[in-house]
Amino acid sequence: MLRIDNFSLQLKGSDGRILPVLEDVSLRLEKGNCLGIAGESGSGKSVLAMSIAALLPSGAVHARSGDIEFGDCSILSADEPELRKLRGHKIGFVFQEPMTAMNPLMTLYDQIVETVYAHFSASSKAEADSRVMLALERAGFKEPEKFLDSYPHQLSGGMRQRAMIAMALVLEPELIIADEPTTAIDAALQVQLLAGLRRQIEQERRSMIFISHDLGVIRAVSDQLAVFYAGCLVESGVTSLILESPAHPYTADLVAAMPRLVSERKLPVPIAGTLPSPDRKPAGCVYSDRCRHAREECKQQRPKLRKLAGNWQVSCLFPLHEGRA
Amino acid sequence: MTGQNPDKHLPAAVLEVDSLSRSFSVEKSLLHSAVDRLRGIVPQSLQALHEVSFSVARGETLGLLGESGSGKSTLARVLMGIYEPDSGLAKLCGREIFGVSGSERLAVLRDMQMVFQDPFGSLDPRMTVRQIISEPLKIHGLMPRENVDAFLTRALADVGLEAGALGLYPSEFSGGQRQRIGICRALMLNPALLIADEAVSALDVSVQAQILELLIRLRSERNLAMLFISHDVAVVRQISDRIILLYRGNLVEELPADQLLENGCHPYTRHLLAAALFLREGDRLPDASPANVSAKVETGSACCYFQACPKAGKECQQRPQLREIKPGHRVACHFV
Numbered sequence: 001m002l003r004i005d006n007f008s009l010q011l012k013g014s015d016g017r018i019l020p021v022l023e024d025v026s027l028r029l030e031k032g033n034c035l036g037i038a039g040e041s042g043s044g045k046s047v048l049a050m051s052i053a054a055l056l057p058s059g060a061v062h063a064r065s066g067d068i069e070f071g072d073c074s075i076l077s078a079d080e081p082e083l084r085k086l087r088g089h090k091i092g093f094v095f096q097e098p099m100t101a102m103n104p105l106m107t108l109y110d111q112i113v114e115t116v117y118a119h120f121s122a123s124s125k126a127e128a129d130s131r132v133m134l135a136l137e138r139a140g141f142k143e144p145e146k147f148l149d150s151y152p153h154q155l156s157g158g159m160r161q162r163a164m165i166a167m168a169l170v171l172e173p174e175l176i177i178a179d180e181p182t183t184a185i186d187a188a189l190q191v192q193l194l195a196g197l198r199r200q201i202e203q204e205r206r207s208m209i210f211i212s213h214d215l216g217v218i219r220a221v222s223d224q225l226a227v228f229y230a231g232c233l234v235e236s237g238v239t240s241l242i243l244e245s246p247a248h249p250y251t252a253d254l255v256a257a258m259p260r261l262v263s264e265r266k267l268p269v270p271i272a273g274t275l276p277s278p279d280r281k282p283a284g285c286v287y288s289d290r291c292r293h294a295r296e297e298c299k300q301q302r303p304k305l306r307k308l309a310g311n312w313q314v315s316c317l318f319p320l321h322e323g324r325a
Numbered sequence: 326m327t328g329q330n331p332d333k334h335l336p337a338a339v340l341e342v343d344s345l346s347r348s349f350s351v352e353k354s355l356l357h358s359a360v361d362r363l364r365g366i367v368p369q370s371l372q373a374l375h376e377v378s379f380s381v382a383r384g385e386t387l388g389l390l391g392e393s394g395s396g397k398s399t400l401a402r403v404l405m406g407i408y409e410p411d412s413g414l415a416k417l418c419g420r421e422i423f424g425v426s427g428s429e430r431l432a433v434l435r436d437m438q439m440v441f442q443d444p445f446g447s448l449d450p451r452m453t454v455r456q457i458i459s460e461p462l463k464i465h466g467l468m469p470r471e472n473v474d475a476f477l478t479r480a481l482a483d484v485g486l487e488a489g490a491l492g493l494y495p496s497e498f499s500g501g502q503r504q505r506i507g508i509c510r511a512l513m514l515n516p517a518l519l520i521a522d523e524a525v526s527a528l529d530v531s532v533q534a535q536i537l538e539l540l541i542r543l544r545s546e547r548n549l550a551m552l553f554i555s556h557d558v559a560v561v562r563q564i565s566d567r568i569i570l571l572y573r574g575n576l577v578e579e580l581p582a583d584q585l586l587e588n589g590c591h592p593y594t595r596h597l598l599a600a601a602l603f604l605r606e607g608d609r610l611p612d613a614s615p616a617n618v619s620a621k622v623e624t625g626s627a628c629c630y631f632q633a634c635p636k637a638g639k640e641c642q643q644r645p646q647l648r649e650i651k652p653g654h655r656v657a658c659h660f661v
Contacts, residue, residue, distance in 0.1 A: 040529040040530075040531060040532075041500070041529055156393075156394075157393060186392035186393055186556045186600075187392075187556070187557070187558060187597065187600040187601045187603075187604055188392060188596065188597060188600040189392070190600070190604065191600045191603055191604065213529050213530060214530065214604075215530075216604040216605045216606075216607075217604060219607050220603065220604060220607070253531070254530065254531065257530045257531045257533070257534045258530050258559075258605070259530075259533075259534075259557065259559035259560045259562075259563055259605070260559060260605060260606070261558065261559045261562065261586065261598075261601055261602055261605040261606055262606065263586060263587070265562065265563060265582070265583055266563075267534070267537065267538065267541070267563055267564075268530070268533070268534040268537065268563065269534060270531060270532075270534035270535040270537075270538055271531040271534070271535075274499055274501070274532075
């Protein structure tokens with residue numbers, strides 16, 4: 001249902017620099033599946049999400065190439081009225097920061113019902129109300145009627161996150177894009193929200209793109225995984241297989257940097273150095289300056305994505321293994 | 326760094342906290358609270374900390390775990406003097422923290438510094454790194470007279486930053502580097518105790534590991550005591566020697582960090598561990614989903630975890646006392 005082929009994106013920096021933020025990204029997402037997108041801040045994962053929903057301001061885009069197709073609509077060539085129909089209705093977006101994404105002067109009910117009227121101006125109030133209530137229940141509000149008149153500041157952090165999810169669900173979109181929807185909340189609450197989202201996907205045959213820097217969270221919700229580094233897709237495939245034995249050294253380093261909860265207390269292993277900014281990427285492989293396995297060839301040429309087993313893809317000249325089914 | 330404070334070597338415990346309590350009045354409009362008073366209703370209050378006692382020894386890291394609203398940050402703020410406690414005592418290097426003012430208070434605070442969660446909000450965007458890290462020295466009158474730059478450069482090198490950073494503004498650094506600046510500022514006074522409130526929570530995992538490594542190195546080099554506050558079970562377990570768990574302002578369990586997984590036994594501890602094991606290790610979730618209890622419901626004299634606890638029974642109407650079940654392991658639960 002979602003096909004991204006060789007998508008590249010260059011943005012214009014505020015100082016006129018041209019920033020290659022995404023390079024040659026190819027991904028697929030099937031109906032009823034959840035794709036997890038992992039990467040550090042600055043790796044291009046949010047920009048990709050914004051590109052899928054065509055939310056980037058046109059003034060910031062310098063150039064884009066390749067294809068993004070959602071159903072039978074080509075996002076890159078669609079005009080604004082077409083895109084408007086798509087956003088909200090077909091593609092729901094859960095934004096990162098509920099406190100800034102919600103209007104502080106609107107009640108919970110008003111924020112959610114606004115979307116309904118924007119897409120179905122002829123809906124009756126009763127119809128709109130029932131959609132709102134259903135969305136809130138699906139997002140995990142136990143007694144939604146109690147909170148309808150609350151303003152964002154009167155809701156707890158967890159409730160605001162759920163409100164964001166309800167706003168994305170209210171028009172029953174085919175695809176939900178959730179950008180770090182559970183960062184900065186407690187494990188117990190995260191688990192509840194993630195389990196709720198997962199249920200939505202399975203029961204209603206929706207699809208989801210779930211963006212996070214936390215591989216543990218991604219493992220909990222996604223079937224497929226795409227790992228980004230410095231604007232490049234470095235590895236993608238089945239989540240459980242990749243996390244069990246990563247093929248790209250960066251994925252392996254990311255797994256090793258995660259704090260673990262196993263009997264032996266071992267400190268997570270930091271990745272030395274920092275993510276390069278988009279205009280200072282190494283000439284060869286984008287990870288070559290931090291990679292412990294990098295050889296001379298890695299510094300010369302940027303590797304292309306290539307297939308290992310099944311749908312497992314990796315862009316590395318010397319992957320840690322050649323794919324395991 | 327600055328001259329050693331002689332009496333910080335004397336007591337074994339750097340920080341001793343005894344029965345610390347703090348409550349907040351629940352916000353109501355002026356009219357509502359006036360009407361309540363006429364009707365004889367006692368104004369509601371939220372018990373953010375309830376008789377919390379613990380200590381941190383020199384060179385030791387005490388992890389403080391709890392979910393949002395458990396009172397973690399309130400505890401840090403009461404210790405730092407941002408809030409006054411309702412009751413309770415606390416000693417830092419043998420000296421009373423509360424009830425002192427002026428120069429005496431300043432002298433106490435010198436031994437206790439804080440690293441904040443938000444690497445963006447906690448540094449003044451209009452100050453250079455030089456100004457940021459020398460501000461504590463100025464406040465305490467400890468600015469060296471000569472070779473200031475060499476002194477500041479050494480302090481930066483200690484946290485892994487280069488001398489060139491001195492003239493730059495916070496906006497010119499990444500999140501991880503800013504957190505290093507925040508740590509550098511906290512260490513300028515050579516404190517005995519460092520309070521880190523969610524100091525790595527806002528960082529990417531790869532950077533998180535770098536900052537944890539830095540904190541561990543600094544702790545052993547300087548024999549620092551650290552109160553490491555976080556909601557992340559895995560991180561707290563890695564970095565701490567001992568762990569205390571707060572639930573709605575109550576200390577429910579205290580134990581050595583290497584025993585948390587196997588021997589943590591308060592029902593709330595188990596609940597927190599199950600969620601963390603699910604997220605970190607992909608373990609199966611326990612079927613019973615925990616009740617979501619509003620923090621505003623008062624538990625009165627009952628156990629603080631009574632409403633959410635799967636084991637709750639009649640006994641739990643009575644608040645359980647913290648009791649020691651093994652050396653160094655204290656639990657507040659009737660069923661343990």
